[in-house]
Amino acid sequence: MKKAQDELAEIKSIMERSSRFLSLSGLSGILAGVYALIGSGIAYSLIYYPNPPYGKDISLTNPEYVISNVMITGLSVLLLSVFTTWLLSRKKSKKTKVSLWSPASRRFMRALFIPVIIGGLLCIGLYAQGQEHLVAAITLIFYGLGLFNASNFTLNEIKYLSYCQLVLGLIATFFPEYGLVLWAMGFGVLHIIYGAIMYVKYDG
């Protein structure tokens, strides 16, 4: 019976639309990745240049102002990425005529940003304790946890991005000398790959 089938499809679609934030654009993933790679390049030139982009505990070899410059670079990448994502999501939500400020988007943001903010504060604490070599690992892990948490409130594919970030974060915990490289892979390369896949799949 056609009508019953339509009705079930309709129910499923509206459940999905009401509970999931679907205005994320693949393009914002790509751009966030590009910002992260540029940021990593700046961090590399601040910390290691002209040596290779990995090596011993950064705090041993660098004066304090270098660390704070690296932190500022990281923070700029974060703010720029959030701003870009907000702009592109607003554009997409206007096109699909759904509200950007909906119960679903609020839940998505809460799920993502509570772990991310806690991770950020933890990084400040680590910095104050002279443990900045762990910052790359902590940012990757808390971002990964935030994504995992938020995957319930958006397209499910984001879960795979979260697993990859978590694995990289754990590797960075054991090999902090590769922190910058792993951070660039997680926030840069993975975002670009994920964003491109999502763009082709949903926005193209």
Added chain:
Amino acid sequence: MKGKYDKAFENVIRLRIMSILMANEEFDFNSFKELLDVTDGNLATHLKQLEKNDFIEVKKSFVGRKPLTTYAATEEGKKAFQFHLTFLENLIKENKS
């Protein structure tokens, strides 16, 4: 379980309202309005009817000075909706075989 076609869900707006409340613990009036693309009066009528059936409950609160009305499905409403779904699924199955 055969399920039961519930007259309360005959109307598509009411069916949608109930679907949303199955997927969300609670939902507010304005968000309903936006998602369903209906007028205030129309939405209020359907919400009232579901409330009369004891399928949904209303919570009124304030955010700052603005009143906020949120709705949630009752146990009875969830059960009725589930029955309705089962009925639809069985209908499809029967027609296939």
